[in-house]
Amino acid sequence: MNPPMPLTSSELPHDVAFKILTRTSLETLDACKVVSKTWNGMTYESSFMESYCCRTNNISGYFVQGIRNNKYISEFVSMDGCSEKDQLSHLPVAALKTKDIFSDHYNCDMKIEASSKQGILCCMRTTRNDNHRYYICKPSTQEWKKLPNPKMRYKTVKVALVVLKSNPLRFKIIRLSQDDPARSSGLIYLLTTDNQVLVLNYDGEEAYPRFELPEQVTQNEDCKYKKLISYEGKLRLICFSWSEILELWCIENTRNPFWTKEKEVEIESIKRVTNYPSPIDFYNNEIVLLGL
Incomplete structure (x- = not known):
C-alpha cells in the first residue's frame, strides 16, 4: 500500500494554516509566503500581524523620523500594540559602545538612512568635523555595528539596505542618486x-x-x-x-x-x-x- 500523500498548502483549512504561520520564525515566514498565493495573502490580513507578534514576541511597526532643534529624532510607532512589552519607543542610541555614546542620547543627531523588512536599520550621524559615521542597528535587540566610512565621490540621494542572510547577519548597502527605491x-x-x-x-x-x-x-x-x-x-x-x-x-x-x-x-x-x-x-x- 502506498503511503499517504502529504497535505499541500491549499488543502489545509484556513484556521489551521493561520495558526501555523503565526507561530513560525521570521525566516520561515518569508519561505512560507512563496508556498502559495493563499498563504502569502493570509500574512496581509488585518488580524495576522497582531496575532503573530503576540505568539512569537516579535515587533511590528514603523520608525517615524523628524527634525527637532536641527537634529534628527526617531520614534517607533507600533501598528499592533506590541512595542510596550519590549519598551521600544525610540532609536536605542544609548546602547552604543562607550566611545560612541553621546552626552544627550535622545537629542543626538542620528539619522535613519535605510531600513529592511527584517528590522535592520542603516543609520548615520555627523561627527564634530562634519564627517559622517555609519552604523547598522537592530533596534529590537539594541545591537549596533559601526561601519567603515564609504568613499563619497558623488552626492548620495538615497540609501538602500538589503539583508542577504539573517543568521549570521549578511547585508549590502547601496547608495543611489535617485529617490524612492x-x-x-x-x-x-x-x-x-x-x-x-x-x-x-x-x-x-x-x-x-x-x-x-x-x-x-x-x-x-x-x-x-x-x-x-x-x-x-x-x-x-x-x-x-x-x-x-x-x-x-x-x-x-x-x-x-x-x-x-x-x-x-x-x-x-x-x-x-x-x-x-x-x-x-x-x-x-x-x-x-x-x-x-
Missing part, C-alpha cells in the same frame, strides 16, 4: 523623472529593461503623487490624486510588465486632519500609512 523579489526598483521604472540588482546593475508606469497614471493630470512600494512581495505603485483618491497598482511580472489597478480608496476624510497627506505604504489590507 522599492525592494521586491530580490531587486531594487527606482521611479525616474520621466515616469519609467529602473530595475537594479544588488550589485547596482540594470537587471531588466526599463518600463513605463500605467498609461492611466502618466496621462492623468489629476495625479499629484506617485510612489513605488513592495506589497505582498510584489512591486506596487501608489498614485494619489488631487481629488483625494488613492490608487494601488500591481504588476505581476516585471519582465513582461502589465499594470492592473488593485485598490481604490477615497480618503477625503483625511483632510479633517491635514490638507497635504502623502501616502507612504500599505501596511495590510485595511491600513495605509500616510505622512502628514
